[in-house]
Amino acid sequence: MKLSGWGRYPVADCRLSAPRDAVELRACLDAGPGIARGNGRAYGDSAMNPSNTISMRHFNHMIAFDPETGQLITEAGVILGDVIRTFLPRGWFPPVTPGTKFVTIGGMIAADVHGKNHHCDGSFGNFVDWIEVIGPGGEIRRTGPGEALFEWTVGGMGLTGVIIRAAVRLTAVETGWIRQRILPAPTLAATMDTFETAQDATYSVAWIDCLSTGARQGRSLVMLGEHAALDELPPRAARRPHGPPARRARTVPADLPGFVLNRAAMRAFNALYYRNGCRKAGTVHVGWDPFFYPLDSVLGWNRIYGRRGFVQFQCVLPLAESYAGLSSLLDAVAAAGQGAFLSVLKRFGAQESRFSFPMEGYTLALDFPVSRRSLAMMERLDEITVAHGGRFYLAKDGRLKPNTLHSADPRAAAFRAMRQDTGLVREFSSRQSERVQI
Amino acid sequence: MTDQPVLILGGRSDIGLAIAHRYADLGHTVQLAARNAQSLSQEKTDMELRYGVTVSLHDFDVLAPDTHEAFLDGLPALPQIAVCAVGYMGDQAESQRDPAAATLVMRSNFEGPANILALLANLFEARGSGTLIGISSVAGDRGRATNYVYGAAKAGFTAFLSGLRNRLAGRGVHVLTVLPGFVATRMTEGLDLPEKLTTDPETLAVAVARAAEKRRNVIYVKGVWAVVMLVIRNIPEAIFKKLSI
Ligand SMILES: Cc1cc2nc3c(=O)[nH]c(=O)nc-3n(C[C@H](O)[C@H](O)[C@H](O)COP(=O)(O)OP(=O)(O)OC[C@H]3O[C@@H](n4cnc5c(N)ncnc54)[C@H](O)[C@@H]3O)c2cc1C
Ligand SMILES: NC(=O)c1ccc[n+]([C@@H]2O[C@H](COP(=O)([O-])OP(=O)(O)OC[C@H]3O[C@@H](n4cnc5c(N)ncnc54)[C@H](OP(=O)(O)O)[C@@H]3O)[C@@H](O)[C@H]2O)c1
Numbered sequence: 001m002k003l004s005g006w007g008r009y010p011v012a013d014c015r016l017s018a019p020r021d022a023v024e025l026r027a028c029l030d031a032g033p034g035i036a037r038g039n040g041r042a043y044g045d046s047a048m049n050p051s052n053t054i055s056m057r058h059f060n061h062m063i064a065f066d067p068e069t070g071q072l073i074t075e076a077g078v079i080l081g082d083v084i085r086t087f088l089p090r091g092w093f094p095p096v097t098p099g100t101k102f103v104t105i106g107g108m109i110a111a112d113v114h115g116k117n118h119h120c121d122g123s124f125g126n127f128v129d130w131i132e133v134i135g136p137g138g139e140i141r142r143t144g145p146g147e148a149l150f151e152w153t154v155g156g157m158g159l160t161g162v163i164i165r166a167a168v169r170l171t172a173v174e175t176g177w178i179r180q181r182i183l184p185a186p187t188l189a190a191t192m193d194t195f196e197t198a199q200d201a202t203y204s205v206a207w208i209d210c211l212s213t214g215a216r217q218g219r220s221l222v223m224l225g226e227h228a229a230l231d232e233l234p235p236r237a238a239r240r241p242h243g244p245p246a247r248r249a250r251t252v253p254a255d256l257p258g259f260v261l262n263r264a265a266m267r268a269f270n271a272l273y274y275r276n277g278c279r280k281a282g283t284v285h286v287g288w289d290p291f292f293y294p295l296d297s298v299l300g301w302n303r304i305y306g307r308r309g310f311v312q313f314q315c316v317l318p319l320a321e322s323y324a325g326l327s328s329l330l331d332a333v334a335a336a337g338q339g340a341f342l343s344v345l346k347r348f349g350a351q352e353s354r355f356s357f358p359m360e361g362y363t364l365a366l367d368f369p370v371s372r373r374s375l376a377m378m379e380r381l382d383e384i385t386v387a388h389g390g391r392f393y394l395a396k397d398g399r400l401k402p403n404t405l406h407s408a409d410p411r412a413a414a415f416r417a418m419r420q421d422t423g424l425v426r427e428f429s430s431r432q433s434e435r436v437q438i
Numbered sequence: 439m440t441d442q443p444v445l446i447l448g449g450r451s452d453i454g455l456a457i458a459h460r461y462a463d464l465g466h467t468v469q470l471a472a473r474n475a476q477s478l479s480q481e482k483t484d485m486e487l488r489y490g491v492t493v494s495l496h497d498f499d500v501l502a503p504d505t506h507e508a509f510l511d512g513l514p515a516l517p518q519i520a521v522c523a524v525g526y527m528g529d530q531a532e533s534q535r536d537p538a539a540a541t542l543v544m545r546s547n548f549e550g551p552a553n554i555l556a557l558l559a560n561l562f563e564a565r566g567s568g569t570l571i572g573i574s575s576v577a578g579d580r581g582r583a584t585n586y587v588y589g590a591a592k593a594g595f596t597a598f599l600s601g602l603r604n605r606l607a608g609r610g611v612h613v614l615t616v617l618p619g620f621v622a623t624r625m626t627e628g629l630d631l632p633e634k635l636t637t638d639p640e641t642l643a644v645a646v647a648r649a650a651e652k653r654r655n656v657i658y659v660k661g662v663w664a665v666v667m668l669v670i671r672n673i674p675e676a677i678f679k680k681l682s683i
Contacts, residue, residue: 018627020624060484061480061481061483061484062484062487062488063483063484063487064483064487065481065487081490086487086488184631
């Protein structure tokens, strides 16, 4: 069947199976090199293999929870939103979360996802006590931090085996409310200053207006957040300590024609968003859902980009190069006249890992509707990233060239060598791993 | 919170399990009945963790009617809602060749389910309350060359449910007939189902629980199926027999 990632680009015909237990899963792996697929929220082709894509949707059982430590043992196909739904009322929240709750635990481990608290808490892998992985030959191995299989699998994009179970530690929270502060920053320098002085905020992220140029280039709304304590909530919120009732999700009914998101519309949207944010600047209590998952309330929002889909560009630049690199990236976007609808900037803390994406510095994520022009511009962004010592997030990628990846990230060669030495290359591969040669 | 146990006959079926999740989510105790019920322990743990309700497992074979009374006696409590999701599609070609294969399809979809629901109906009637939910099929609305053995059995089951409803209408017992079109489950795995006519078990489960709550009588789940079947039922036989659909 036709498969794609969240960006709906690229699309490929893939044989998709959905095993129900370890025995069926092994049979799928015996059929030739394959790749696990969680909930398909990676943007590009990370979870696609034309001859053998293995959906983990039936591995969706929760197994045990320890209310003393917050350790949750689950199968890898369990959806993050279900974890929140189950455990927030008992006072627990995911220790790290991406910008959508429609991801699986397996996908979060394989991409070693980061959240708005990366500068404080690091990536999701830090909260994984162990995983069970089906590797070559169908053997199930349990492995934990410090062991090679674990370290390569966290951030290994499914290329070291299929994670079937995991033990993850949730974080204790008193309420489902977030004390949010919005700080408008008129320039890129001001935005970065805001991040640097907000290092002890638990959550921080900026929405950056990448369509404004000149003196306003890089203007942003920086959003900070803290888990709210019960006694600080205004009475109305205190009546619902686990957060406001779930919002009714709206659905994008069909592909919007390309012109809806033209440059003028995007510019207007961005300007409006910035002005609105400035008006809302200050401290408010917001529910966990709109704070962490603003886009989840519009199901299928990926269709607003129309039939051709969209691509996301996400890189991280080392701290020392961040200002120069980000300025050049924003210049290049402006010069190409290609507005990104959603642009997010975030400060990462230090992280050492075998193949995970984050490192200390600034990460910028931009999405663009697919077109020959936007693809060409992204190659320009690639060059700038490489020139500034940055690297790319594979979970967002559907188009990188192999030499770009390898020149940005020497770890890619080590990853590939490890896969060759252990025979993993013959057992696990995705359209992406073939494309970028890892 | 609600002490209204829900019995799921065919507790391993994708549709049955989805309905179990839905009711557990609404706070109901769940009784899962299936062949080799112990193999559902993973489902039990998962549901208990997610919803904080009690889930019990019970061995049940719809093809062994002489065990049905003992099975019901063995339940921790008489359920308030009983759902029959048992079914077996078989293979039409094989059913044509081999009468024993056809019998298995007919017994699994009609005789067995009717037998267990008849017993439950009597118990519910005596108590004066309860809801019976039968998962039948649009295949029972008209016999087609490609699956008329299964369709005939479902037609029988649908008629049985309709009779029960009629009989129990004044007795506090409600009967809901569910006529799903295509549902993406183990039964239809590998078939190329048209997206617009297909639902997933979770959507179906929500619709079923809502329909039971509202005391609806017959639902198709996906509205288009009501239209499709209206058309199919009304094609004159002289034309219908020449069609291949
Ligand atoms: C709106 C949106 C916002 C996002 N925000 C963020 C963010 O803030 N931070 C961030 O880090 N990411 C973010 N992402 C990316 C997303 O978190 C990752 O792509 C994540 O991996 C998706 O999980 P999934 O279950 O959908 O996996 P898929 O997309 O299905 O797969 C992703 C990768 O994980 C592998 N994988 C999945 N399951 C398994 C398994 N059981 N065993 C082995 N490998 C497996 C696949 O092979 C593939 O390589 C965002 C995505 C979206 C759509
Ligand atoms: N999927 C569809 O498109 C569709 C459409 C219309 C109607 N339906 C009906 O929906 C119901 C559920 O089916 P499903 O789609 O969820 O498929 P399914 O997963 O194959 O479920 C069928 C269930 O019936 C059980 N069963 C069969 N024979 C049995 C017996 N002798 N004793 C006890 N249990 C028995 C099976 O149990 P085991 O696991 O032990 O084999 C299985 O769990 C069926 O009645 C089916 O006819 C399905």
